[in-house]
Amino acid sequence: MGTDCGCSNTIVQVQGGTRSRDNVYASMPCHLLGCSRDYTVIQLDDNGNEVSQAPSQCITSLLPTVDGTESELVWLVDHLGAGEKVSFAIAISTEAQQNDATGARIDIKDKEQADFFIGDELFTSYIVKSGIARPFCYPVIGPDGLNIARDIVYLREGDYGSTYDGVDHIHHKGIWIAQGDVNGTDNWSEMEGHGRTLNRSLTVESQGPIFAQLHAVGDWVSARGDHILQEDTFIRVYNTPGSARMMDISTVWTAGEKGVFFADTKEAGTVSIRLKESMEERNGGTIRNAYGAIGEAENWGKPAPWVDYYGPLEDQVCGVTIMDHPTNLRHPATWHVRSYGLFTANQWGLHDYTGDWSVRGDYALPAGQSLCFRFRLYVHEGDTEAAGVSARYLDWAFPPQVSIVE
Numbered sequence: 001m002g003t004d005c006g007c008s009n010t011i012v013q014v015q016g017g018t019r020s021r022d023n024v025y026a027s028m029p030c031h032l033l034g035c036s037r038d039y040t041v042i043q044l045d046d047n048g049n050e051v052s053q054a055p056s057q058c059i060t061s062l063l064p065t066v067d068g069t070e071s072e073l074v075w076l077v078d079h080l081g082a083g084e085k086v087s088f089a090i091a092i093s094t095e096a097q098q099n100d101a102t103g104a105r106i107d108i109k110d111k112e113q114a115d116f117f118i119g120d121e122l123f124t125s126y127i128v129k130s131g132i133a134r135p136f137c138y139p140v141i142g143p144d145g146l147n148i149a150r151d152i153v154y155l156r157e158g159d160y161g162s163t164y165d166g167v168d169h170i171h172h173k174g175i176w177i178a179q180g181d182v183n184g185t186d187n188w189s190e191m192e193g194h195g196r197t198l199n200r201s202l203t204v205e206s207q208g209p210i211f212a213q214l215h216a217v218g219d220w221v222s223a224r225g226d227h228i229l230q231e232d233t234f235i236r237v238y239n240t241p242g243s244a245r246m247m248d249i250s251t252v253w254t255a256g257e258k259g260v261f262f263a264d265t266k267e268a269g270t271v272s273i274r275l276k277e278s279m280e281e282r283n284g285g286t287i288r289n290a291y292g293a294i295g296e297a298e299n300w301g302k303p304a305p306w307v308d309y310y311g312p313l314e315d316q317v318c319g320v321t322i323m324d325h326p327t328n329l330r331h332p333a334t335w336h337v338r339s340y341g342l343f344t345a346n347q348w349g350l351h352d353y354t355g356d357w358s359v360r361g362d363y364a365l366p367a368g369q370s371l372c373f374r375f376r377l378y379v380h381e382g383d384t385e386a387a388g389v390s391a392r393y394l395d396w397a398f399p400p401q402v403s404i405v406e
Contacts, residue, residue, distance in 0.1 A: 009042075009089040009090060009091045010032075010033055010089070010090045010091070010404060010406075011044075011087060011088070011089055011090075011404070011405040011406045012028065012087070012088050012090060012402050012403060012404050012405060013085045013086065013087050013088075013402070013403050013405050014026045014077055014080065014085070014086050014087075014088065014400045014401070014402050015080070015083075015084070015085045015086075015400060015401045015403075016080030016081070016082065016083075016084060016400050017082075017083075017398070017400070017401070018082055018083065019082050019391075019394070020079070020080065020081050020082050021077070021079070021080040021391070021395055021400065022078070022079050022080075023076065023077075023078065023079075023240075023241060024076075024077050024080060024395045024399070024400055025074055025075070025076060025077070025210070025238075025395070025399065026074070026075055026076075026077050026088075026399070026400045026402050027065075027072045027073060027074045027075075027399070027402070028072065028073055028402045029065065029067060029069035029071065029072055029073075030058060030060075030069070030071035030072060030073055031069060031071065032404065033073065033090060038058050038092070038093040039056060039058055039073055039090050039091065039092060039093055040053065040056070040090070040091050040092075040093040041053065041054040041056040041073070041075040041088050041089075041090050042054070042088060042089045042090075042091075043086065043087070043088055044087040044088060044089055046087075048087070050089070054075045054076055054077065054078075054088065055075060055076045055209040055210055055239075056073060056074065056075035056076075056209070056210065057073075057074050057075075057206065057208040057209055057210035057211065058071065058072070058073045058074075058206075059071065059072060059074070059205060059206040059213060060205075060206075061205050061206070061213065061215070061234065062205075062215060062232065062234075063215070063232070063234040063250055063252065066325075066327055066374075073090070074210050074211070075088070075210070076210065077400065080400060087405065102119050102209070102239070103119070103207065103208050103209045103210075103212075103239050104116070104117065104118055104207055104208065104209075104210070104211050104212035104237055104238065104239040105117050105207045105212050106204045106207055106212045106213075106214055108202050108204065111128075111202065112127070112128060112129035112130075113125045113126060113127045113128060113129065114126040114128075114202050114204075114214050114216075114235075116212055116214075116235070116237040116247075117212075118237070118239055118240070118245070119239075121141070121145070122139075122141060123140075123141050123237055123245055123247075124137045124138065124139060124140050124141065124174075124175070124237070124247070125137065125138060125139070126202075126214060126216065126235060127174075128199035128202065128216065128218075132173075133171065133190050133194060133196055133197070134176060134177070134178055134187065134196060134197035134218075135176065135177075135197060135199055135216065135218065135233075136173040136174040136175060136176040137149075137174045137175040137176070137235070138152055138173060138174030138175070139174070140174060140175060140273070140320075140379065141245070142243070142245060142313075142318045142320070142379040142380070142381070143243040143244070143316065143318055143379075143380070143381040144243065144314075144316065146313050146314060146316075146318060147276065148273075148275060148276055148279065148313065148318055148319075148320055148379060149174045149175070149273060149274060149275065149276065150172065150274045150275060150276055150277065150341060151276075152173055152174070168340070169274070169342065170190055171188065171189045171190040172272070172274035172341075172342060173274070174273065174274070175249070175271065175272065175273045175377070176269070176271075176272055177197070177231070177233065177249075177251055177269070177270065177271055177272075178197075178268060178269055178272065179262055179265075179268040179269075179270070179348065180265045180267030180268045180348075181262070181263035181264075181265045181267070181268070181348075182195070182220065182228055182229070182260060182261070182262055182263070183222070183228050183258070183260055183261055184222075184263075185220075185222040185223070185228060186267070187220055187228075188265075188267045188268050188269070189267065193223045194223065195220060195221060195222050195223060195228070196220070196221055196223075197218045197219070197220050197221075197231060198218055198219050198221060199216060199217070199218045200217040200218055200219060201215075201216070201217045202214060202215075202216050203215045203216075203217075205234070209239060210238065210239060211236050211237060211238045211239060212236070212237050212239075213234060213235065213236040213237075214234070214235045214236075215232065215233075215234055216231075216232075216233045216234075216235070217230065217231070217232055218230070218231045218233070219231070220253075227256045227257075228256055228260060229253050229254060229255050229256055229260050229365075230253070230254045230256070231251060231252070231253055232251070232252040232254070233249065233250070233251045233252075234248075234249075234250045234251075234252075235247060235248070235249055236248040236250075243381055244378065244379060244380045244381065244387070245378075245379040245380075246376065246377070246378050246379070246392075247376070247377050247379075248374065248375070248376050248377075249271050249374075249375045249376075249377065250372065250373065250374045250375070251270070251271075251372070251373050252370050252371070252372045253365065253370065253371045253372075254368070254369070254370045255365040255366060255367050255368060255369055255370075256367065257367050257368075258367060259364065259365060259366050259367040260364070260365040261362065261363075261364050261365075262348060262361075262362065262363045262364075262365070263348075263362055264348055264349060264350055264351050264352075264360045264361040264362050265348055265349050265352070265361075266301075266336055266346060266348070266349030266352035266353070267349075268336070268344075268346050268348045268349065269336060269344030269345065269346055270333075270344075270345050270346065270347060270348075270373050270375070271322060271344065271345050271373070271375045271377075272336075272342070272343065272344035272345075273320060273322070273343050273344070273377070274341055274342055274343070275309060275311070275320070275341040275343060276311075276313060276341070277341065278311060278312050278313055278314075279309070279310065279311030279312065279313055279318065279319075279341065280311065280339060280340055280341040281295060281296055281309075281311070281338075281339035281340075281341075282339040282340060283311065283312075284311055284312050285309060285310060285311025285312070285341075286309070286310055286311060286383065286384075287299050287307065287308075287309050287337055287339075287343075288307070288308050288309075288310075288383075288384050289302065289304035289306065289307045289308070289335070290304045290305050290306050290307075290332075290390065290393070291304055295339075296337060296338055296339045299335055299337050300335065300336065300337055300338065300353070301334055301335070301336070301349070301352065301353025301354070302334060302335060302353075303332045303333065303334050303335075304324075304332050304333070304335065305323065305324055305326070305331070305332040305333075305393060305397065306321055306322065306323040306324065306389065306390075306393045307321065307322055307335050307337055307343070308320070308321040308384040308387075308389050309321075309337065309343050310380075310382070310383050310384065310387075316381065317381065317382055317383060318379070318380070318381055318382075319379075319380050319381075319382070319383065319384070319387060320343070320377060320378065320379050320380070321376075321377065321378040321380070321384075321387075321389050321392070321393070322343065322344075322345055322375060322376075322377055323375060323376040323377075323378065323392075323393050323396060323397070324345055324375060325373075325374035325375065325376070325396075325397060326397050327372075327374060328347070328373050328374060328375075329347055329363065329371065329373065330347040330361075333345040333346070333347055334346060334347060334349070334350065334353055336349060345375060347361060348361040348362075348363070349361055376393075376396050378392050
Protein backbone atom coordinates (compact mmCIF):
# COMPACT_ATOMS: atom_id res chain seq x y z
CA MET A 1 0.00 0.00 0.00
CA GLY A 2 2.90 2.33 -0.62
CA THR A 3 4.51 2.27 2.81
CA ASP A 4 8.22 2.58 3.45
CA CYS A 5 9.40 -0.83 4.64
CA GLY A 6 12.35 0.76 6.42
CA CYS A 7 10.09 2.80 8.65
CA SER A 8 8.08 1.23 11.46
CA ASN A 9 4.41 2.05 11.66
CA THR A 10 2.99 4.46 14.21
CA ILE A 11 -0.17 3.00 15.72
CA VAL A 12 -2.80 5.52 16.78
CA GLN A 13 -6.28 5.26 18.23
CA VAL A 14 -9.14 7.55 17.24
CA GLN A 15 -11.98 8.01 19.72
CA GLY A 16 -15.22 9.77 18.87
CA GLY A 17 -16.43 10.36 22.43
CA THR A 18 -19.98 10.06 23.66
CA ARG A 19 -21.73 10.11 20.30
CA SER A 20 -21.60 8.31 16.98
CA ARG A 21 -19.88 10.04 14.04
CA ASP A 22 -19.93 9.34 10.30
CA ASN A 23 -17.51 10.61 7.64
CA VAL A 24 -15.52 12.60 10.17
CA TYR A 25 -11.99 13.95 9.81
CA ALA A 26 -9.24 12.97 12.25
CA SER A 27 -5.93 14.81 12.40
CA MET A 28 -2.66 14.95 14.26
CA PRO A 29 0.49 17.11 14.12
CA CYS A 30 3.11 15.69 11.76
CA HIS A 31 5.94 16.33 14.23
CA LEU A 32 4.51 13.58 16.43
CA LEU A 33 5.19 11.21 13.54
CA GLY A 34 8.79 12.34 13.20
CA CYS A 35 8.65 14.45 10.03
CA SER A 36 6.42 16.38 7.64
CA ARG A 37 5.74 14.45 4.46
CA ASP A 38 3.17 12.14 2.90
CA TYR A 39 1.85 9.20 4.88
CA THR A 40 -0.24 6.11 4.31
CA VAL A 41 -3.04 5.57 6.86
CA ILE A 42 -4.41 2.02 7.27
CA GLN A 43 -7.41 1.14 9.43
CA LEU A 44 -6.85 -1.90 11.66
CA ASP A 45 -9.28 -4.35 13.21
CA ASP A 46 -9.32 -5.35 16.88
CA ASN A 47 -6.60 -7.93 16.22
CA GLY A 48 -4.29 -5.47 14.48
CA ASN A 49 -4.98 -6.74 10.97
CA GLU A 50 -5.24 -4.33 8.06
CA VAL A 51 -8.82 -3.51 7.04
CA SER A 52 -8.58 -0.73 4.47
CA GLN A 53 -6.59 2.33 3.48
CA ALA A 54 -8.10 5.62 4.58
CA PRO A 55 -7.93 8.70 2.34
CA SER A 56 -5.33 11.01 3.87
CA GLN A 57 -3.42 14.19 3.23
CA CYS A 58 -0.54 16.02 4.89
CA ILE A 59 -0.26 19.80 4.80
CA THR A 60 2.33 22.32 5.89
CA SER A 61 0.67 25.71 6.14
CA LEU A 62 1.47 29.23 7.25
CA LEU A 63 -1.79 28.97 9.22
CA PRO A 64 -1.02 27.20 12.51
CA THR A 65 -3.52 24.61 13.66
CA VAL A 66 -5.59 25.24 16.76
CA ASP A 67 -2.87 23.36 18.64
CA GLY A 68 -0.21 25.71 17.27
CA THR A 69 1.56 23.38 14.83
CA GLU A 70 2.28 24.17 11.18
CA SER A 71 2.02 20.64 9.74
CA GLU A 72 -0.81 18.17 10.17
CA LEU A 73 -1.95 14.85 8.79
CA VAL A 74 -5.69 14.65 8.06
CA TRP A 75 -7.60 11.49 7.21
CA LEU A 76 -11.19 10.39 6.78
CA VAL A 77 -12.83 8.02 9.26
CA ASP A 78 -15.94 6.36 7.84
CA HIS A 79 -17.60 5.62 11.16
CA LEU A 80 -16.99 5.96 14.88
CA GLY A 81 -19.55 4.51 17.25
CA ALA A 82 -20.26 6.16 20.59
CA GLY A 83 -17.38 5.29 22.91
CA GLU A 84 -15.66 3.29 20.17
CA LYS A 85 -11.90 3.38 19.59
CA VAL A 86 -10.60 2.67 16.09
CA SER A 87 -6.93 1.91 15.44
CA PHE A 88 -4.88 3.07 12.46
CA ALA A 89 -1.35 2.32 11.33
CA ILE A 90 0.50 5.33 9.90
CA ALA A 91 3.69 4.99 7.88
CA ILE A 92 5.72 7.22 5.59
CA SER A 93 4.48 6.77 2.05
CA THR A 94 6.77 5.89 -0.84
CA GLU A 95 4.19 7.19 -3.30
CA ALA A 96 3.60 10.84 -4.12
CA GLN A 97 0.29 12.17 -2.87
CA GLN A 98 -2.17 11.67 -5.69
CA ASN A 99 -4.36 14.47 -6.96
CA ASP A 100 -6.68 12.44 -9.15
CA ALA A 101 -9.99 13.45 -10.67
CA THR A 102 -11.90 12.45 -7.53
CA GLY A 103 -10.00 14.81 -5.22
CA ALA A 104 -10.11 18.53 -4.49
CA ARG A 105 -8.00 20.96 -6.51
CA ILE A 106 -7.47 24.65 -7.22
CA ASP A 107 -6.85 26.32 -10.57
CA ILE A 108 -5.50 29.88 -10.48
CA LYS A 109 -6.44 31.97 -13.55
CA ASP A 110 -4.32 34.97 -14.52
CA LYS A 111 -3.80 35.89 -10.85
CA GLU A 112 -7.41 37.14 -10.90
CA GLN A 113 -9.29 34.20 -9.42
CA ALA A 114 -8.80 30.77 -7.88
CA ASP A 115 -11.30 28.08 -8.90
CA PHE A 116 -12.04 25.29 -6.42
CA PHE A 117 -13.07 21.94 -7.91
CA ILE A 118 -14.39 18.76 -6.32
CA GLY A 119 -13.47 16.21 -8.93
CA ASP A 120 -14.41 17.95 -12.18
CA GLU A 121 -17.22 20.01 -10.60
CA LEU A 122 -16.70 23.68 -9.74
CA PHE A 123 -17.65 24.60 -6.19
CA THR A 124 -16.60 28.24 -5.97
CA SER A 125 -14.18 30.82 -7.33
CA TYR A 126 -12.24 33.23 -5.15
CA ILE A 127 -12.29 36.49 -7.12
CA VAL A 128 -9.46 39.00 -6.63
CA LYS A 129 -9.42 40.83 -9.97
CA SER A 130 -8.37 44.47 -10.19
CA GLY A 131 -11.10 47.06 -9.67
CA ILE A 132 -13.25 45.25 -7.08
CA ALA A 133 -13.57 46.61 -3.57
CA ARG A 134 -12.51 43.40 -1.87
CA PRO A 135 -12.16 39.66 -2.70
CA PHE A 136 -15.16 37.36 -2.62
CA CYS A 137 -16.20 33.78 -3.43
CA TYR A 138 -18.72 33.42 -6.24
CA PRO A 139 -20.62 31.38 -7.32
CA VAL A 140 -21.26 29.02 -4.39
CA ILE A 141 -22.47 25.75 -5.91
CA GLY A 142 -24.60 23.51 -3.73
CA PRO A 143 -26.78 20.45 -4.32
CA ASP A 144 -27.62 19.57 -7.94
CA GLY A 145 -25.25 22.24 -9.22
CA LEU A 146 -27.40 25.11 -7.92
CA ASN A 147 -25.81 28.41 -6.93
CA ILE A 148 -26.98 29.44 -3.44
CA ALA A 149 -25.45 32.96 -3.56
CA ARG A 150 -27.33 35.96 -4.91
CA ASP A 151 -26.54 36.54 -8.56
CA ILE A 152 -24.02 39.29 -9.23
CA VAL A 153 -25.12 41.75 -11.86
CA TYR A 154 -22.55 42.67 -14.48
CA LEU A 155 -22.11 46.13 -15.93
CA ARG A 156 -20.43 44.50 -18.90
CA GLU A 157 -18.98 41.08 -19.65
CA GLY A 158 -16.42 40.07 -17.05
CA ASP A 159 -16.94 43.18 -14.87
CA TYR A 160 -18.23 42.74 -11.33
CA GLY A 161 -20.33 45.88 -11.07
CA SER A 162 -20.43 48.30 -8.18
CA THR A 163 -22.93 50.83 -9.57
CA TYR A 164 -26.15 49.48 -11.01
CA ASP A 165 -29.83 50.04 -10.48
CA GLY A 166 -32.42 47.78 -8.96
CA VAL A 167 -30.13 45.84 -6.59
CA ASP A 168 -29.88 46.57 -2.88
CA HIS A 169 -26.61 46.51 -0.97
CA ILE A 170 -24.29 46.21 -3.96
CA HIS A 171 -21.37 45.34 -1.66
CA HIS A 172 -23.03 42.01 -0.81
CA LYS A 173 -21.15 39.75 -3.20
CA GLY A 174 -20.95 35.97 -2.66
CA ILE A 175 -18.91 35.16 0.42
CA TRP A 176 -16.65 37.94 1.69
CA ILE A 177 -14.70 39.35 4.64
CA ALA A 178 -15.10 42.98 5.74
CA GLN A 179 -15.40 45.46 8.62
CA GLY A 180 -17.10 48.84 8.42
CA ASP A 181 -15.10 50.98 10.86
CA VAL A 182 -11.43 50.09 10.99
CA ASN A 183 -9.23 53.04 11.97
CA GLY A 184 -12.13 55.16 10.79
CA THR A 185 -12.23 53.55 7.32
CA ASP A 186 -15.32 51.84 5.95
CA ASN A 187 -14.07 48.56 4.51
CA TRP A 188 -17.57 47.09 4.35
CA SER A 189 -19.60 49.09 1.85
CA GLU A 190 -18.88 50.50 -1.60
CA MET A 191 -20.07 54.01 -0.80
CA GLU A 192 -17.92 57.01 -1.66
CA GLY A 193 -14.67 57.02 0.34
CA HIS A 194 -14.78 53.29 1.18
CA GLY A 195 -11.69 51.25 1.91
CA ARG A 196 -10.41 48.33 -0.12
CA THR A 197 -8.78 44.96 0.33
CA LEU A 198 -6.08 44.63 -2.33
CA ASN A 199 -4.89 41.13 -3.09
CA ARG A 200 -1.13 40.66 -3.11
CA SER A 201 -0.75 36.93 -3.82
CA LEU A 202 -2.52 33.59 -4.22
CA THR A 203 -0.76 30.35 -3.26
CA VAL A 204 -2.03 26.78 -3.43
CA GLU A 205 -0.84 25.24 -0.16
CA SER A 206 -2.24 21.76 -0.69
CA GLN A 207 -4.63 19.76 -2.84
CA GLY A 208 -5.51 16.10 -2.89
CA PRO A 209 -7.96 13.42 -1.78
CA ILE A 210 -9.14 15.22 1.39
CA PHE A 211 -9.15 18.95 0.58
CA ALA A 212 -7.67 21.82 -1.38
CA GLN A 213 -6.30 24.84 0.48
CA LEU A 214 -5.55 28.34 -0.78
CA HIS A 215 -3.52 31.06 0.97
CA ALA A 216 -4.47 34.59 -0.10
CA VAL A 217 -2.52 37.62 1.11
CA GLY A 218 -4.09 41.05 0.92
CA ASP A 219 -3.83 44.55 2.35
CA TRP A 220 -6.62 46.65 3.82
CA VAL A 221 -6.15 50.26 2.72
CA SER A 222 -8.08 53.50 3.15
CA ALA A 223 -9.50 55.51 0.26
CA ARG A 224 -6.24 57.51 0.33
CA GLY A 225 -4.19 54.33 0.09
CA ASP A 226 -3.00 54.26 3.71
CA HIS A 227 -2.12 50.75 4.87
CA ILE A 228 -4.25 49.49 7.77
CA LEU A 229 -3.58 45.77 8.14
CA GLN A 230 -2.42 42.64 6.34
CA GLU A 231 -5.01 39.95 5.74
CA ASP A 232 -3.92 36.32 5.39
CA THR A 233 -6.95 34.27 4.44
CA PHE A 234 -6.86 30.49 4.15
CA ILE A 235 -9.70 28.77 2.28
CA ARG A 236 -9.97 24.99 2.60
CA VAL A 237 -12.56 23.15 0.52
CA TYR A 238 -13.19 19.50 1.39
CA ASN A 239 -13.75 16.59 -0.96
CA THR A 240 -17.02 15.74 0.72
CA PRO A 241 -19.10 12.71 -0.29
CA GLY A 242 -22.48 13.35 -1.90
CA SER A 243 -23.89 16.77 -2.77
CA ALA A 244 -23.01 18.59 0.47
CA ARG A 245 -20.06 20.98 0.42
CA MET A 246 -17.86 22.12 3.27
CA MET A 247 -15.31 24.93 3.39
CA ASP A 248 -13.17 26.38 6.16
CA ILE A 249 -12.38 30.08 6.03
CA SER A 250 -9.64 31.19 8.41
CA THR A 251 -8.48 34.78 8.32
CA VAL A 252 -5.53 36.32 10.17
CA TRP A 253 -5.40 40.10 10.51
CA THR A 254 -2.02 41.62 11.36
CA ALA A 255 -2.05 45.27 12.39
CA GLY A 256 0.08 47.83 10.56
CA GLU A 257 2.57 50.16 12.17
CA LYS A 258 -0.13 52.40 13.66
CA GLY A 259 -2.12 49.56 15.19
CA VAL A 260 -5.76 48.91 14.37
CA PHE A 261 -8.94 49.99 16.13
CA PHE A 262 -12.05 48.04 15.14
CA ALA A 263 -14.98 50.20 16.16
CA ASP A 264 -18.38 48.94 17.25
CA THR A 265 -20.61 48.65 14.16
CA LYS A 266 -23.22 46.31 12.75
CA GLU A 267 -21.98 47.26 9.27
CA ALA A 268 -19.45 44.47 9.23
CA GLY A 269 -19.05 40.77 8.70
CA THR A 270 -16.01 38.77 9.68
CA VAL A 271 -17.43 36.26 7.23
CA SER A 272 -20.62 36.89 5.24
CA ILE A 273 -22.78 35.48 2.48
CA ARG A 274 -25.70 37.00 0.57
CA LEU A 275 -28.17 34.27 -0.33
CA LYS A 276 -30.24 33.67 -3.43
CA GLU A 277 -33.53 35.59 -3.41
CA SER A 278 -35.75 32.49 -3.27
CA MET A 279 -33.98 31.34 -0.09
CA GLU A 280 -34.58 34.58 1.82
CA GLU A 281 -36.78 34.39 4.90
CA ARG A 282 -39.17 36.93 3.40
CA ASN A 283 -39.61 34.58 0.43
CA GLY A 284 -40.16 31.38 2.41
CA GLY A 285 -36.70 30.66 3.84
CA THR A 286 -35.87 29.88 7.47
CA ILE A 287 -33.18 31.16 9.84
CA ARG A 288 -32.41 28.82 12.73
CA ASN A 289 -29.62 28.80 15.31
CA ALA A 290 -28.02 26.20 17.58
CA TYR A 291 -30.47 26.95 20.38
CA GLY A 292 -33.56 26.52 18.21
CA ALA A 293 -34.33 30.22 17.71
CA ILE A 294 -36.26 30.78 14.48
CA GLY A 295 -36.32 33.81 12.18
CA GLU A 296 -34.60 37.18 12.02
CA ALA A 297 -36.43 38.44 15.10
CA GLU A 298 -34.94 35.68 17.28
CA ASN A 299 -31.49 35.58 15.65
CA TRP A 300 -30.42 39.12 14.75
CA GLY A 301 -27.76 40.26 17.20
CA LYS A 302 -28.05 37.10 19.27
CA PRO A 303 -25.06 34.89 20.22
CA ALA A 304 -24.89 31.30 18.96
CA PRO A 305 -22.10 28.90 17.93
CA TRP A 306 -23.81 28.37 14.56
CA VAL A 307 -26.69 29.61 12.48
CA ASP A 308 -28.34 27.80 9.57
CA TYR A 309 -30.22 29.58 6.77
CA TYR A 310 -32.21 27.42 4.34
CA GLY A 311 -34.97 27.91 1.83
CA PRO A 312 -36.49 26.90 -1.50
CA LEU A 313 -34.19 26.82 -4.52
CA GLU A 314 -35.84 25.72 -7.75
CA ASP A 315 -37.57 22.42 -6.88
CA GLN A 316 -35.78 21.63 -3.62
CA VAL A 317 -34.65 23.05 -0.29
CA CYS A 318 -31.01 24.10 0.16
CA GLY A 319 -29.18 25.78 3.00
CA VAL A 320 -25.89 27.00 4.37
CA THR A 321 -24.59 26.96 7.93
CA ILE A 322 -21.94 29.32 9.25
CA MET A 323 -20.11 27.89 12.26
CA ASP A 324 -18.07 29.95 14.71
CA HIS A 325 -15.01 28.24 16.19
CA PRO A 326 -14.67 28.17 20.01
CA THR A 327 -11.26 29.89 19.77
CA ASN A 328 -12.68 32.98 18.02
CA LEU A 329 -12.92 36.38 19.65
CA ARG A 330 -16.23 36.74 21.55
CA HIS A 331 -17.36 33.19 20.82
CA PRO A 332 -20.19 32.42 20.42
CA ALA A 333 -20.53 34.97 17.65
CA THR A 334 -23.39 37.42 17.36
CA TRP A 335 -25.19 37.35 14.02
CA HIS A 336 -26.11 40.10 11.59
CA VAL A 337 -28.65 37.95 9.74
CA ARG A 338 -31.58 39.40 7.85
CA SER A 339 -34.84 38.30 6.26
CA TYR A 340 -33.58 39.68 2.92
CA GLY A 341 -30.73 37.15 2.70
CA LEU A 342 -27.75 38.84 4.38
CA PHE A 343 -26.07 36.29 6.64
CA THR A 344 -22.97 37.27 8.58
CA ALA A 345 -21.03 36.53 11.73
CA ASN A 346 -20.50 39.95 13.30
CA GLN A 347 -18.63 40.21 16.62
CA TRP A 348 -18.55 44.01 16.46
CA GLY A 349 -22.01 45.61 16.56
CA LEU A 350 -22.85 45.05 20.21
CA HIS A 351 -24.38 48.49 20.86
CA ASP A 352 -26.63 48.09 17.81
CA TYR A 353 -27.75 44.68 19.00
CA THR A 354 -28.47 45.75 22.56
CA GLY A 355 -29.55 49.35 22.00
CA ASP A 356 -27.15 50.33 24.77
CA TRP A 357 -24.21 52.57 23.81
CA SER A 358 -22.33 51.46 26.91
CA VAL A 359 -22.16 47.88 25.57
CA ARG A 360 -19.29 48.07 23.10
CA GLY A 361 -17.88 45.80 20.43
CA ASP A 362 -14.71 47.86 19.99
CA TYR A 363 -11.38 46.05 19.79
CA ALA A 364 -7.83 47.43 19.69
CA LEU A 365 -5.11 45.40 17.96
CA PRO A 366 -1.57 46.69 18.70
CA ALA A 367 0.92 47.24 15.86
CA GLY A 368 2.39 43.98 14.59
CA GLN A 369 -0.06 41.82 16.54
CA SER A 370 -2.44 39.36 14.88
CA LEU A 371 -6.05 38.31 15.34
CA CYS A 372 -7.25 34.98 13.92
CA PHE A 373 -10.80 33.92 13.11
CA ARG A 374 -11.87 30.44 12.01
CA PHE A 375 -15.23 29.62 10.42
CA ARG A 376 -16.75 26.63 8.70
CA LEU A 377 -19.45 26.91 6.02
CA TYR A 378 -21.61 23.86 5.37
CA VAL A 379 -23.67 23.94 2.17
CA HIS A 380 -26.39 21.32 2.31
CA GLU A 381 -29.65 19.93 0.99
CA GLY A 382 -32.77 20.00 3.17
CA ASP A 383 -33.48 21.76 6.42
CA THR A 384 -31.32 21.98 9.55
CA GLU A 385 -32.31 18.60 10.97
CA ALA A 386 -32.19 16.73 7.66
CA ALA A 387 -28.65 18.03 7.06
CA GLY A 388 -27.44 17.02 10.54
CA VAL A 389 -26.07 20.50 11.15
CA SER A 390 -25.58 20.11 14.91
CA ALA A 391 -23.52 16.93 14.48
CA ARG A 392 -21.40 18.58 11.78
CA TYR A 393 -20.63 21.47 14.09
CA LEU A 394 -19.58 19.15 16.90
CA ASP A 395 -17.37 17.16 14.51
CA TRP A 396 -15.47 20.39 13.79
CA ALA A 397 -15.47 22.22 17.11
CA PHE A 398 -14.85 19.04 19.16
CA PRO A 399 -13.12 16.65 16.75
CA PRO A 400 -12.25 13.00 17.46
CA GLN A 401 -9.34 12.53 19.83
CA VAL A 402 -6.20 10.92 18.44
CA SER A 403 -3.62 9.25 20.70
CA ILE A 404 -0.43 7.36 19.89
CA VAL A 405 -0.49 3.76 21.07
CA GLU A 406 2.96 2.70 19.88
